[in-house]
Structures are given as structure tokens and as C-alpha cells.
Amino acid sequence: MPRLYLNALSWYTNSMALHGPAAFENIYRSGVKIRPFLGALILSGVAAGFYKGIQDNYLAELVRIDAFERGIVEFFREMPGLLVVFFLAWMYRFTESRIFKIGAALTACGLAGLFFTAPGKVSVVILMVVYSAGEHIIMPVRSSISLDLAHKDKGGASLGLTSALGHGGNIAGFILVSAVFFGFSRFGISREHILPFKTVFAAAALLTAGAFLVCLAMRDSGLKVKRRRFYFAKKFFKFYMLEVFYGARKQIFLTFAPYVLILNYGAGAQVISLLLAISALCGFIASPFIGKLIDRAGYRFVMVTDTLILVAVCLFYGFSHRIFPQGIAFYAVCVNYVLDAVISVASMASSVYVRSIAASQEEMTATISTGISVNHVISILIALLGGLLWKSVGIEALFLCSAFLGLCNSLYAASIREGER
Numbered sequence: 183m184p185r186l187y188l189n190a191l192s193w194y195t196n197s198m199a200l201h202g203p204a205a206f207e208n209i210y211r212s213g214v215k216i217r218p219f220l221g222a223l224i225l226s227g228v229a230a231g232f233y234k235g236i237q238d239n240y241l242a243e244l245v246r247i248d249a250f251e252r253g254i255v256e257f258f259r260e261m262p263g264l265l266v267v268f269f270l271a272w273m274y275r276f277t278e279s280r281i282f283k284i285g286a287a288l289t290a291c292g293l294a295g296l297f298f299t300a301p302g303k304v305s306v307v308i309l310m311v312v313y314s315a316g317e318h319i320i321m322p323v324r325s326s327i328s329l330d331l332a333h334k335d336k337g338g339a340s341l342g343l344t345s346a347l348g349h350g351g352n353i354a355g356f357i358l359v360s361a362v363f364f365g366f367s368r369f370g371i372s373r374e375h376i377l378p379f380k381t382v383f384a385a386a387a388l389l390t391a392g393a394f395l396v397c398l399a400m401r402d403s404g405l406k407v408k409r410r411r412f413y414f415a416k417k418f419f420k421f422y423m424l425e426v427f428y429g430a431r432k433q434i435f436l437t438f439a440p441y442v443l444i445l446n447y448g449a450g451a452q453v454i455s456l457l458l459a460i461s462a463l464c465g466f467i468a469s470p471f472i473g474k475l476i477d478r479a480g481y482r483f484v485m486v487t488d489t490l491i492l493v494a495v496c497l498f499y500g501f502s503h504r505i506f507p508q509g510i511a512f513y514a515v516c517v518n519y520v521l522d523a524v525i526s527v528a529s530m531a532s533s534v535y536v537r538s539i540a541a542s543q544e545e546m547t548a549t550i551s552t553g554i555s556v557n558h559v560i561s562i563l564i565a566l567l568g569g570l571l572w573k574s575v576g577i578e579a580l581f582l583c584s585a586f587l588g589l590c591n592s593l594y595a596a597s598i599r600e601g602e603r
Contacts, residue, residue: 231355253569342473500581
């Protein structure tokens with residue numbers, strides 16, 4: 183599957199004017215062993231599609247987590263993101279590729295646990311945290327590996343390609359989730375029965391195990407990047423502030439947007455996973471274009487445009503039920519859910535911004551990992567406050583707050599000067 187997928191993606195990137203018969207050579211440096219890295223991204227992307235396709239329905243329909251409790255769950259699930267710099271500091275003797283392998287192993291353990299464990303609130307949250315720890319360990323090194331393997335002027339294209347791989351894997355996972363639930367429904371098994379959920383968890387665990395085995399073939403360069411628990415430098419202040427705004431607005435959508443569809447509009451796992459598949463497909467198509475746009479138009483232009491669109495998305499998401507009849511409101515919310523997924527791809531622009539002002543690979547990795555922790559400081563607070571805001575005031579206030587944060591993000595991104603050092 184990874185080989186066929188990579189061949190298809192090579193054709194796809196060729197069609198986007200990445201010239202030559204082997205499109206990857208136009209992005210990545212000669213002599214690097216790129217295919218195991220990309221293959222692991224594919225398999226883990228499919229597994230993430232399985233997991234994310236059922237996560238919110240599993241919590242709402244089987245674990246019986248309400249909107250307020252969903253914020254509490256997200257508080258714990260996002261905690262590894264806050265602690266990622268400590269995890270990386272503890273592994274300071276390891277190379278980037280070895281850390282990537284450790285993260286892949288943790289995600290496999292978390293999904294295997296969800297398959298074997300009954301849907302109790304405490305056990306499910308603990309296993310979600312294990313999966314999240316692996317996912318967050320991979321995040322900074324995935325970006326730094328992708329940028330390090332690329333030609334100097336192809337950083338945006340490399341991030342766009344790896345993002346497209348993740349979205350492509352997600353698409354396959356989401357579609358298969360819809361197929362699983364549709365198949366079980368044909369046999370009279372309701373959408374709230376545990377069997378289809380366990381089937382999906384089993385498939386996701388096997389795929390993450392496969393991703394771990396594939397990434398074992400990644401070539402270890404022996405380069406050990408010194409990592410600091412927190413790395414703050416004056417020149418990266420704007421990046422940290424952008425991560426604060428991005429973390430806040432991202433968390434509102436990540437945590438509560440699916441719950442709006444499930445609790446307010448009655449969407450089942452089959453509908454949610456299909457909607458996620460459409461979102462991932464749009465992201466897959468948009469990622470290489472946005473990556474090239476970053477290289478050509480600049481990261482500031484992409485960051486400002488991204489957040490301006492977000493303001494409109496948030497307003498429609500929070501107020502569609504006030505503007506339209508119920509049936510039309512459901513479709514309006516679905517369209518805006520997809521739009522948010524597409525514009526979220528543009529967050530890669532901040533990594534290119536860091537690379538443009540970082541003095542070394544070490545500084546870039548330390549800054550990205552610190553940025554993720556800064557991002558998650560606000561994320562875990564927003565998760566708790568968001569659930570309380572929904573319960574006490576309503577979803578209108580929740581997404582109005584998200585729109586305001588998006589506007590602040592856009593204004594702040596506009597203050598960045600292209601190529602500043």
C-alpha cells in the first residue's frame with residue numbers, strides 16, 4: 183500500500199509542476215532515505231483516520247461524556263502537548279529519527295489499549311493520553327525531519343507533501359470507518375453498539391504497529407540535536423504569540439465542533455467520519471498548493487489570509503441555527519467544518535517562518551517544540567473554559583470567542599516582516 187500510494191503521490195506532485203519523472207528528487211536532497219519516513223506517515227495517517235473518525239461518537243454514545251465533560255477530557259488529552267519539551271529533553275541523547283520511532287510505538291500502545299479495554303471514563307481517558315503522548319512526540323520531529331531532508335528552498339513544498347500524505351491516509355481511514363458502520367447497520371447492529379467501535383480500534387492498532395515497523399527502516403544519521411526544555415529567544419517572540427492564538431482557536435474547533443454535530447444535529451459515526459473524509463480530501467488537495475504558495479507569496483500572506491477566512495467560518499458555525507432552518511443549518515455547519523479543515527493546513531506557514539530566522543537545526547527543533555508547548559498551555563485552558571462557556575451561555579458565545587481569537591491572530595500575523603532576522 184505505501185509503495186502504490188507514493189507512486190500515486192509522485193504523479194500528483196508531477197501534475198503540480200514539480201518537474202521531472204521523480205518529483206521527490208525536486209524536493210528532497212539526494213542520497214536521503216525518504217520512503218520509509220513517508221511510508222510511516224501514510225500508515226499512521228490511515229490509523230489516525232480510523233481513530234479520529236470514531237473518537238467523539240465513542241465518547242458521546244458509549245462512554246457518555248457530555249459537552250462539559252468533553253472539555254475536561256480534552257484537558258487531559260492535550261496535557262502531553264504541554265509536556266512535549268520535557269519528553270524531548272529527557273531524550274536528548276536520541277536522534278530525531280529514533281524519537282519518531284518512540285512516538286509511533288506509543289500511539290500503537292494507546293490504540294491497542296482502547297481495543298482491549300471496556301468503555302469506562304477513567305480507562306479511556308488514560309489510553310487517549312498515551313496515544314496523544316506519542317502523537318505529540320512525533321509532531322516537532324516530523325516537521326524538523328521533513329525540513330532537514332528537503333532542499334533549502336523547498337521547505338514549504340516538503341511540509342505540503344508530508345501534510346498531503348497525512349490527509350491522504352486520513353481520507354482512507356475515514357471512508358473505511360463509514361463503510362464499517364454502514365456494513366454493521368445492514369446486519370441490524372445499531373450505531374451505538376460496541377462491536378463496530380472495537381472493530382475500528384483493532385484496525386487502527388494494527389496500522390500503527392505497521393507504521394512502527396516501517397519506520398524502523400529509517401536511516402539513522404547519528405545526528406543528535408541538543409534539546410532544551412524551553413527555548414525562548416527574542417527573535418521568536420512573534421512565533422510564540424501566533425502559537426497562542428492558533429492554539430486557542432484550534433482547540434475550540436477540535437474539541438467542540440464535532441460535538442455540535444453529534445449533540446445538536448444527531449450526527450452518527452458514519453456521518454462524522456464521512457464529513458471528516460471530505461475535509462481530509464480537501465486538505466490533501468490543498469496542502470501542496472498551500473506549501474507552494476508559502477514559498478512563492480510568503481508565509482505572512484498565508485497566515486493573514488488563513489485567519490481572516492477563519493473569522494467567517496466561526497461565525498457561521500456558531501450562528502447557523504439562528505439564521506437558517508434546522509435542515510439548512512446542518513449543511514451550513516458541515517460546509518464550515520470542511521472550510522476550517524482546509525485553512526488549518528496553512529498552519530505550516532509558521533514552521534517555515536521559524537526556519538527562515540533560525541540559525542541552526544537545533545534552534546529550529548527547539549523553537550518548534552517550545553511553540554507546541556506554548557500552543558498547548560492555552561489549549562488546555564480553552565478546553566476547560568469552552569465546555570463551561572457552552573454549558574452556561576451556549577455555542578454562540580463559544581464560537582464568537584473563536585472568531586475574535588482568529589481576528590487577533592490575523593492582525594498579529596500582519597505585523598511580521600517577510601524575511602526578518
